[in-house]
Amino acid sequence: MAEHSGTGPGRTIPARATLGSVAARAGVSKQTVSNVINSPHMVREDTAAKVLAAIDELGYRPHRAAQQLRTRRSRVFALRVQNRFPDAVFDRFLHALTGAAGALDYRIMLYTADDDAGEITAYDELLDRWDIDGFVLTGTHPGDTRTAHLSRVGVPCVTFGRPWDDSGHHPWVDVDGAAGTRAATEHLVRQGHRRIGFLGWPDGSGVGGDRLSGWANAIRDAGLDLLPPSRAVNDAEQGRSAAAELIDRTHPTAIVCASDVLALGAISEITARGMNVGADVAVIGFDDTDISAVAGLSSLAQPLVDVAAHCARLLATLVENPSDSRPEQVLLEPQLVIRSSSAPVRR
Amino acid sequence: MAEHSGTGPGRTIPARATLGSVAARAGVSKQTVSNVINSPHMVREDTAAKVLAAIDELGYRPHRAAQQLRTRRSRVFALRVQNRFPDAVFDRFLHALTGAAGALDYRIMLYTADDDAGEITAYDELLDRWDIDGFVLTGTHPGDTRTAHLSRVGVPCVTFGRPWDDSGHHPWVDVDGAAGTRAATEHLVRQGHRRIGFLGWPDGSGVGGDRLSGWANAIRDAGLDLLPPSRAVNDAEQGRSAAAELIDRTHPTAIVCASDVLALGAISEITARGMNVGADVAVIGFDDTDISAVAGLSSLAQPLVDVAAHCARLLATLVENPSDSRPEQVLLEPQLVIRSSSAPVRR
DNA sequence: CTGTTAGCGCCTTCAT
DNA sequence: ATGAAGGCGCTAACAG
Numbered sequence: 213m214a215e216h217s218g219t220g221p222g223r224t225i226p227a228r229a230t231l232g233s234v235a236a237r238a239g240v241s242k243q244t245v246s247n248v249i250n251s252p253h254m255v256r257e258d259t260a261a262k263v264l265a266a267i268d269e270l271g272y273r274p275h276r277a278a279q280q281l282r283t284r285r286s287r288v289f290a291l292r293v294q295n296r297f298p299d300a301v302f303d304r305f306l307h308a309l310t311g312a313a314g315a316l317d318y319r320i321m322l323y324t325a326d327d328d329a330g331e332i333t334a335y336d337e338l339l340d341r342w343d344i345d346g347f348v349l350t351g352t353h354p355g356d357t358r359t360a361h362l363s364r365v366g367v368p369c370v371t372f373g374r375p376w377d378d379s380g381h382h383p384w385v386d387v388d389g390a391a392g393t394r395a396a397t398e399h400l401v402r403q404g405h406r407r408i409g410f411l412g413w414p415d416g417s418g419v420g421g422d423r424l425s426g427w428a429n430a431i432r433d434a435g436l437d438l439l440p441p442s443r444a445v446n447d448a449e450q451g452r453s454a455a456a457e458l459i460d461r462t463h464p465t466a467i468v469c470a471s472d473v474l475a476l477g478a479i480s481e482i483t484a485r486g487m488n489v490g491a492d493v494a495v496i497g498f499d500d501t502d503i504s505a506v507a508g509l510s511s512l513a514q515p516l517v518d519v520a521a522h523c524a525r526l527l528a529t530l531v532e533n534p535s536d537s538r539p540e541q542v543l544l545e546p547q548l549v550i551r552s553s554s555a556p557v558r559r
Numbered sequence: 560m561a562e563h564s565g566t567g568p569g570r571t572i573p574a575r576a577t578l579g580s581v582a583a584r585a586g587v588s589k590q591t592v593s594n595v596i597n598s599p600h601m602v603r604e605d606t607a608a609k610v611l612a613a614i615d616e617l618g619y620r621p622h623r624a625a626q627q628l629r630t631r632r633s634r635v636f637a638l639r640v641q642n643r644f645p646d647a648v649f650d651r652f653l654h655a656l657t658g659a660a661g662a663l664d665y666r667i668m669l670y671t672a673d674d675d676a677g678e679i680t681a682y683d684e685l686l687d688r689w690d691i692d693g694f695v696l697t698g699t700h701p702g703d704t705r706t707a708h709l710s711r712v713g714v715p716c717v718t719f720g721r722p723w724d725d726s727g728h729h730p731w732v733d734v735d736g737a738a739g740t741r742a743a744t745e746h747l748v749r750q751g752h753r754r755i756g757f758l759g760w761p762d763g764s765g766v767g768g769d770r771l772s773g774w775a776n777a778i779r780d781a782g783l784d785l786l787p788p789s790r791a792v793n794d795a796e797q798g799r800s801a802a803a804e805l806i807d808r809t810h811p812t813a814i815v816c817a818s819d820v821l822a823l824g825a826i827s828e829i830t831a832r833g834m835n836v837g838a839d840v841a842v843i844g845f846d847d848t849d850i851s852a853v854a855g856l857s858s859l860a861q862p863l864v865d866v867a868a869h870c871a872r873l874l875a876t877l878v879e880n881p882s883d884s885r886p887e888q889v890l891l892e893p894q895l896v897i898r899s900s901s902a903p904v905r906r
Numbered sequence: 907c908t909g910t911t912a913g914c915g916c917c918t919t920c921a922t
Numbered sequence: 923a924t925g926a927a928g929g930c931g932c933t934a935a936c937a938g
Contacts, residue, residue, distance in 0.1 A: 277932095278624075293657050303650045341621065587924075621915085
């Protein structure tokens with residue numbers, strides 16, 4: 213633990229470099245060093261060079277806590293972790309977000325909450341004690357009060373997910389589920405399918421309605437029969453029952469599903485009936501999770517790296533330009549990944 | 560943004576409470592307030608009561624950056640996010656860890672790195688600028704240099720995963736993979752199986768060898784034939800080929816797998832041969848991921864909540880008692896979750 | 907363009 | 923048991 217900066221034997225472990233030590237080394241004042249870092253335009257070139265050299269030699273890095281104490285900015289974004297993120301894409305998003313934020317020199321701090329109310333309580337502590345600069349919110353849903361609360365206290369936030377009721381004006385990034393199911397449906401039409409069903413979630417989830425609508429509109433545009441969809445909660449067993457019901461009722465040759473889990477339920481049912489997935493009944497899932505790779509399931513991949521990059525960028529912009537124009541909103545298209553479950557219709 | 564603490568109309572929004580404002584309110588000095596919080600034993604009861612009342616009325620919370628600037632402690636643990644955590648249990652671990660750390664008043668901050676070298680570079684910045692109190696490391700592997708580095712700089716760390724070569728003495732928490740595959744094997748033996756194969760990963764992963772050994776020892780203890788195992792990288796297609804090879808070569812009635820993904824590959828192969836999973840060939844996976852729930856796959860659930868709680872506890876202990884006795888090491892048993900893929904042997 | 911002064915909120919040291 | 927002074931490292935405001 214002992215540090216020494218002298219010229220004793222062995223390697224010299226530099227004591228912590230501070231603004232002051234850099235200033236002394238460069239023969240200028242602390243303020244000038246600070247200016248070189250924070251307002252480089254207002255310092256003469258030769259002075260800057262001297263200072264930068266000193267910074268380099270000493271391996272100086274500004275101390276966050278000191279900066280934060282002075283500026284009330286932490287360069288930290290907070291993100292809630294849930295035990296089960298909708299669509300099981302959380303870990304990939306998290307990785308991308310940490311990277312994207314890091315590229316802008318922000319860090320991600322995590323918190324947990326049991327529900328929206330608990331989350332709002334958490335904000336207070338996070339803001340009061342940690343000076344969190346902004347929040348990345350996921351899992352937006354109808355009746356969501358979180359963004360309204362944050363906007364009331366004047367704290368920047370961005371949501372991964374559209375606001376499903378027009379609660380205020382904050383920037384958001386989302387994946388266009390409708391475009392995804394439309395692409396899936398059009399792909400199936402091109403494969404020769406004419407009876408294309410939809411296996412979705414119960415009403416009221418926003419995301420579910422979005423994904424359903426893309427299928428429905430594509431069916432209408434193609435002039436096909438709009439087979440009444442079947443619905444189940446996001447569980448393979450429930451999905452299997454719902455698929456059974458859908459098949460009995462509408463005899464589809466292809467099924468577009470709201471999620472990979474539901475799709476796997478459909479696959480189980482199709483297989484159990486002695487039919488061939490792909491050849492007899494095509495299936496397309498959503499989210500391109502491990503499940504789809506493993507099951508040969510065609511699916512829609514969310515562009516999570518881009519989502520994360522936009523989230524970080526929008527939030528950083530908001531933090532750094534508090535009175536920026538109107539909030540930007542980004543809608544990205546998922547990409548159809550074709551596997552064996554969506555073969556051409558059997559002739 | 561404007562705050563006022565007067566008694567004007569409307570709700571009073573308290574300006575930020577500080578040690579000073581609490582002291583004024585309670586009619587004591589700042590130092591006494593600090594003592595009430597940090598050294599309650601050395602302050603008279605009535606004084607403490609007064610101060611606590613003031614803290615409560617003002618909603619005072621110590622400001623982390625100020626504490627940190629003074630104490631060089633951040634109350635933050637850092638954790639690396641990888642895009643693919645081994646065994647796809649990362650998000651559940653993360654949630655549990657955030658909660659467990661929060662209960663001890665620590666927060667989790669994330670960082671990324673491309674490899675071990677990049678991670679070690681990241682340490683420097685994290686320590687220098689953020690005063691990170693400790694690191695939770697995952698994905699330990701043979702030849703891991705990270706813990707040695709941290710121990711050299713004297714920074715507390717705990718690993719989720721054993722050190723696979725005896726690199727130093729740090730606390731760790733791990734799940735006993737051998738106990739898991741042993742439990743799976745013994746369960747199959749009780750079901751009447753006599754030819755129980757193993758589908759594992761290629762050599763050299765530590766975790767893979769651990770899981771294999773539990774199966775092998777259980778087989779020996781039961782006096783059964785030790786069918787030479789088959790191996791594949793953690794991919795369903797590879798797993799399927801390896802399962803085919805295993806079945807052709809050893810004709811097992813049950814297969815213990817190193818992961819759910821491999822198990823799903825085995826299931827595909829069994830199904831494709833027109834055999835029944837469970838009745839003809841039983842299969843047991845590892846990790847109890849979404850895949851197993853969806854596929855009716857018996858599997859071994861890792862006690863991630865306990866793992867996380869121990870990680871947080873060990874790290875906090877290390878931070879708060881720098882010269883504690885020898886590092887504690889915790890090995891937890893996974894729990895066998897029985898589903899339809901491990902039915903009794905067909906008579 | 908550069909230097910000086912002051913203070914963010916807290917805790918450590920010393921005095922009372 | 924309580925209070926006063928000082929400083930952690932940095933930057934805002936002003937002076938030169």
